[in-house]
Amino acid sequence: xxxxxxxxxxxxxxxxxxxxxxxxxxxxxxxxxxxxxxxxxxxxxxxxxxxxxxxxxxxxxxxxxxxxxxxxxxxxxxxxxxxxxxxxxxxxxxxxxxxxxxxxxxxxxxxxxxxxxxxxxxxxxxxxxxxxxxxxxxxxxxxxxxxxxxxxxxxxxxxxxxxxxxxxxxxxxxxxxxxxxxxxxxxxxxxxxxxxxxxxxxxxxxxxxxxxxxxxxxxxxxxxxxxxxxxxxxxxxxxxxxxxxxxxxxxxxxxxxxxxxxxxxxxxxxxxxxxxxxxxxxxxxxxxxxxxxxxxxxxxxxxxxxxxxxxxxxxxxxxxxxxxxxxxxxxxxxxxxxxxxxxxxxxxxxxxxxxxxxxxxxxxxxxxxxxxxxxxxxxxxxxxxxxxxxxxxxxxxxxxxxxxxxxxxxxxxxxxxxxxxxxxxxxxxxxxxx
Amino acid sequence: xxxxxxxxxxxxxxxxxxxxxxxxxxxxxxxxxxxxxxxxxxxxxxxxxxxxxxxxxxxxxxxxxxxxxxxxxxxxxxxxxxxxxxxxxxxxxxxxxxxxxxxxxxxxxxxxxxxxxxxxxxxxxxx
Numbered sequence: 403x404x405x406x407x408x409x410x411x412x413x414x415x416x417x418x419x420x421x422x423x424x425x426x427x428x429x430x431x432x433x434x435x436x437x438x439x440x441x442x443x444x445x446x447x448x449x450x451x452x453x454x455x456x457x458x459x460x461x462x463x464x465x466x467x468x469x470x471x472x473x474x475x476x477x478x479x480x481x482x483x484x485x486x487x488x489x490x491x492x493x494x495x496x497x498x499x500x501x502x503x504x505x506x507x508x509x510x511x512x513x514x515x516x517x518x519x520x521x522x523x524x525x526x527x528x529x530x531x532x533x534x535x536x537x538x539x540x541x542x543x544x545x546x547x548x549x550x551x552x553x554x555x556x557x558x559x560x561x562x563x564x565x566x567x568x569x570x571x572x573x574x575x576x577x578x579x580x581x582x583x584x585x586x587x588x589x590x591x592x593x594x595x596x597x598x599x600x601x602x603x604x605x606x607x608x609x610x611x612x613x614x615x616x617x618x619x620x621x622x623x624x625x626x627x628x629x630x631x632x633x634x635x636x637x638x639x640x641x642x643x644x645x646x647x648x649x650x651x652x653x654x655x656x657x658x659x660x661x662x663x664x665x666x667x668x669x670x671x672x673x674x675x676x677x678x679x680x681x682x683x684x685x686x687x688x689x690x691x692x693x694x695x696x697x698x699x700x701x702x703x704x705x706x707x708x709x710x711x712x713x714x715x716x717x718x719x720x721x722x723x724x725x726x727x728x729x730x731x732x733x734x735x736x737x738x739x740x741x742x743x744x745x746x747x748x749x750x751x752x753x754x755x756x757x758x759x760x761x762x763x764x765x766x767x768x769x770x771x772x773x774x775x776x777x778x779x780x781x782x783x784x785x786x787x788x789x790x791x792x793x794x795x796x797x798x799x800x801x802x803x804x805x806x807x808x809x810x811x812x813x814x815x816x817x818x819x820x821x822x823x824x825x826x827x828x829x830x831x832x833x834x835x836x
Numbered sequence: 837x838x839x840x841x842x843x844x845x846x847x848x849x850x851x852x853x854x855x856x857x858x859x860x861x862x863x864x865x866x867x868x869x870x871x872x873x874x875x876x877x878x879x880x881x882x883x884x885x886x887x888x889x890x891x892x893x894x895x896x897x898x899x900x901x902x903x904x905x906x907x908x909x910x911x912x913x914x915x916x917x918x919x920x921x922x923x924x925x926x927x928x929x930x931x932x933x934x935x936x937x938x939x940x941x942x943x944x945x946x947x948x949x950x951x952x953x954x955x956x957x958x959x960x961x962x963x
Binding site: 469472475476477479482483530531532551552554555571599600601602603604605623624625627677 | 842857860895897899902908909929931935936937941946
């Protein structure tokens with residue numbers, strides 16, 4: 403009970419914060435906003451409108467939205483090629499006072515997961531394309547190299563002792579000593595391939611756990627369905643691929659997770675189902691406190707209501723509840739705990755979460771980075787907007803996918819819409835005291 | 837996608853080798869201006885009705901529009917060759933057609949091959 407009320411409270415705080423940030427952001431450049439209030443006052447000279455408001459569904463079919471609604475529910479098309487740096491919307495992006503946003507790298511079509519090598523190489527993955535990129539920084543000048551291509555949805559990246567692990571649609575492979583061989587990379591060597599081949603939620607997110615196991619999401623092959631026993635789970639796999647076990651169940655599709663640096667517990671984002679309603683269900687931030695826990699999919703959504711098709715005879719009390727709700731259809735993806743020294747102390751051990759932004763919603767939300775600050779016990783204290791400005795007039799100029807803390811404490815954000823990586827820094831961009 | 841071998845069809849990949857992004861965009865813009873293909877009315881009522889029900893259930897016209905003319909990155913379906921539509925649908929379902937957002941795979945997950953054939957039949961007979 404306590405968990406639920408705190409979750410809802412956190413969600414309310416987030417919504418309020420995001421609404422206020424959105425209006426603050428639009429105020430200066432939106433004349434419609436300032437002129438809006440007078441026109442809302444009823445004009446006494448005109449008769450009150452007697453007509454019913456326009457129905458938003460096809461007459462007689464409450465389940466089928468009308469053409470105007472449908473128009474706003476179409477899939478969002480990414481730009482066909484990576485945008486050149488001077489076309490990126492960096493000037494429109496908003497961060498809290500004292501922070502600054504720059505373009506770290508551009509021209510990386512479908513830039514997805516970010517992962518840092520021991521020697522400072524930034525690896526960037528693809529989801530709908532076939533490549534993995536390496537970005538090296540030489541005194542502020544960045545060079546982008548393709549280190550693998552011809553891969554099948556290589557979304558997941560993990561790094562351990564010089565080796566880059568790549569999770570594709572149906573296999574995990576590795577590139578050994580990759581940072582010493584960026585110009586002449588080895589061919590990927592497959593270590594594990596026990597995955598079903600499915601296009602829907604078939605791409606993987608991957609991260610190295612504190613136990614030196616590879617953690618990977620095995621998504622549900624549908625929007626809503628009873629997934630096969632092999633799917634709808636987080637799985638952990640040994641580095642040589644010889645051992646694999648289920649770590650968490652009832653996961654629709656997680657595209658981001660990380661470990662609390664204090665409690666060592668795994669936190670993960672999970673994307674809620676589509677086509678239920680404009681505002682339900684919300685995406686989840688979950689916490690695994692024990693291996694094998696079930697997080698509700700496909701029976702229970704956002705910890706407090708059962709699915710309209712598959713939830714009959716079930717109760718949300720059977721499942722783990724989320725620690726925070728991240729907005730309906732907001733597509734919360736990559737997340738990392740912040741342990742750097744550059745940002746103010748209030749961000750220490752907070753979680754930065756990239757929200758890709760909704761498509762299955764007429765009024766779009768997300769397309770930003772939010773920050774979840776935690777209590778000592780690991781519950782969520784607050785959720786606040788952090789990087790906004792990609793979403794304007796219901797259209798995206800960028801869609802954040804993943805976040806990655808750099809060695810200097812700055813935070814990188816990938817964008818698969820325009821094909822770019824942004825860098826958020828604080829103060830003069832240097833670590834205090836250095 | 838052909839140029840970058842995301843979709844691996846050798847003659848297309850060879851033809852587009854080295855073509856610049858800007859040239860691809862102007863090629864696409866030119867092709868998009870060509871008139872839509874001519875097509876005949878569907879004659880098999882039963883198959884058309886089955887296809888219409890599937891289209892409503894799976895919201896095909898949300899993206900492909902009510903007249904199946906498509907737009908932006910969503911292709912036109914009306915009047916496309918039937919065998920081409922069958923191949924595209926089967927390839928989406930089997931994961932052979934890569935490089936796209938997963939929305940088609942979501943939709944096709946519960947459909948069987950007979951239903952794909954009905955859809956292709958109906959759509960190829962639209963104008």
